[in-house]
Amino acid sequence: MNEQLEALLSQIIHPETGQNILDSGFVERAELGAEGDIAVTLRFQKARDPFAQKIKKQVEATIEAAFPEARCMVIIREAAPKPRRREQESSTTNICRIIAVASGKGGVGKSTVTANLAVALRQRGYNVGILDADIYGPSQTKMFGVEGFIPEAERDEAGNEYIIPAQSLGIKLMSIGFFIRPTDALMWRGGMAVNALHQLIHQTKWGALDYLLIDLPPGTGDIHLSLINELKLSGAVIVSTPQGVAVTDVVRGVEMFRHEQVNVPVLGVVENMAWFTPEELPNNRYYIFGQGGAKRYAEEAGIDLLGQVPIIQSIMEGSEQGRPAAGIDSRVEEFYSDIAEKVVEKLPTEC
Numbered sequence: 607m608n609e610q611l612e613a614l615l616s617q618i619i620h621p622e623t624g625q626n627i628l629d630s631g632f633v634e635r636a637e638l639g640a641e642g643d644i645a646v647t648l649r650f651q652k653a654r655d656p657f658a659q660k661i662k663k664q665v666e667a668t669i670e671a672a673f674p675e676a677r678c679m680v681i682i683r684e685a686a687p688k689p690r691r692r693e694q695e696s697s698t699t700n701i702c703r704i705i706a707v708a709s710g711k712g713g714v715g716k717s718t719v720t721a722n723l724a725v726a727l728r729q730r731g732y733n734v735g736i737l738d739a740d741i742y743g744p745s746q747t748k749m750f751g752v753e754g755f756i757p758e759a760e761r762d763e764a765g766n767e768y769i770i771p772a773q774s775l776g777i778k779l780m781s782i783g784f785f786i787r788p789t790d791a792l793m794w795r796g797g798m799a800v801n802a803l804h805q806l807i808h809q810t811k812w813g814a815l816d817y818l819l820i821d822l823p824p825g826t827g828d829i830h831l832s833l834i835n836e837l838k839l840s841g842a843v844i845v846s847t848p849q850g851v852a853v854t855d856v857v858r859g860v861e862m863f864r865h866e867q868v869n870v871p872v873l874g875v876v877e878n879m880a881w882f883t884p885e886e887l888p889n890n891r892y893y894i895f896g897q898g899g900a901k902r903y904a905e906e907a908g909i910d911l912l913g914q915v916p917i918i919q920s921i922m923e924g925s926e927q928g929r930p931a932a933g934i935d936s937r938v939e940e941f942y943s944d945i946a947e948k949v950v951e952k953l954p955t956e957c
């Protein structure tokens with residue numbers, strides 16, 4: 607192996623082993639090609655190493671800084687999963703209720719609703735966690751201002767490994783966004799995404815939670831079915847905007863949860879961006895995306911309308927600034943407090 611490359615790679619520490627990646631045996635190959643190309647192959651000892659992507663990024667950045675002219679390619683290989691001696695106990699055992707927040711398509715405000723609902727539940731005194739499983743656009747880290755958080759792993763006396771979640775506003779947060787770059791998601795095969803999410807669900811040190819909200823990817827594909835089947839979901843909240851196309855997607859989402867092999871209670875629909883009221887005309891409502899489509903659909907499908915949330919500037923700003931608006935704007939707090947109340951009422955009080 608090229609000495610300079612060796613020196614560079616020995617600066618990168620694997621957070622779990624505490625050793626550099628060379629000494630940990632993770633560097634299978636590191637070569638300087640004839641044309642100045644640099645190829646590095648990292649082989650991790652366990653399948654689905656949660657730090658693989660982070661280390662790949664570090665290797666790329668370190669090599670690019672030292673060889674700005676070179677083209678650097680880092681490949682990750684994983685060891686075949688070893689049969690485990692015993693199944694690690696899932697860290698979800700002390701979670702009382704798990705709620706999926708879903709939407710038929712992206713951009714309707716699913717993540718915004720998840721974040722604000724979590725804040726509203728926390729304001730009622732519950733212990734709340736969020737798992738951001740939206741591999742196509744993980745945004746909870748930004749909404750809670752913990753974008754740079756690097757999860758650490760911890761091992762208990764029995765040898766079980768746990769990942770420590772971020773905490774913000776009293777809410778525990780684990781996100782697939784801590785481990786992947788947005789551009790990676792497009793390359794993820796369904797199985798890979800499901801495996802990574804499986805690990806985040808069962809190995810995050812959630813502790814005792816009253817509610818865990820799962821921000822699902824938009825749509826109704828294989829990833830959804832695998833996730834839903836693997837979690838004992840207490841219920842699902844569906845988010846939609848009022849217009850026809852969005853509502854058609856809701857129908858598909860509801861059918862997925864109601865499918866006999868899935869059978870998860872749909873707690874109701876949140877109609878987001880239901881209208882807009884300018885500050886200077888507080889009595890006017892402008893139905894920018896149509897009026898009440900999701901509300902009507904909910905009535906027809908026999909599903910409850912959990913709430914209608916208008917377009918409010920502070921909602922968008924709160925998400926950008928890392929503090930969901932339900933915690934800072936009393937108008938938004940009111941809308942979400944009602945939604946939280948309905949959600950709480952719909953689930954059994956006992957765990």
Ligand code: ADP
Binds near residue numbers: 878879922
């Ligand atoms: P999704 O998770 O469905 O893709 P997001 O929650 O990311 O959608 O929301 C998309 C955009 O719309 C974000 O910029 C968000 O801040 C904004 N947004 C969502 N709901 C509202 C609302 N009620 N009022 C104002 N902006 C909103």
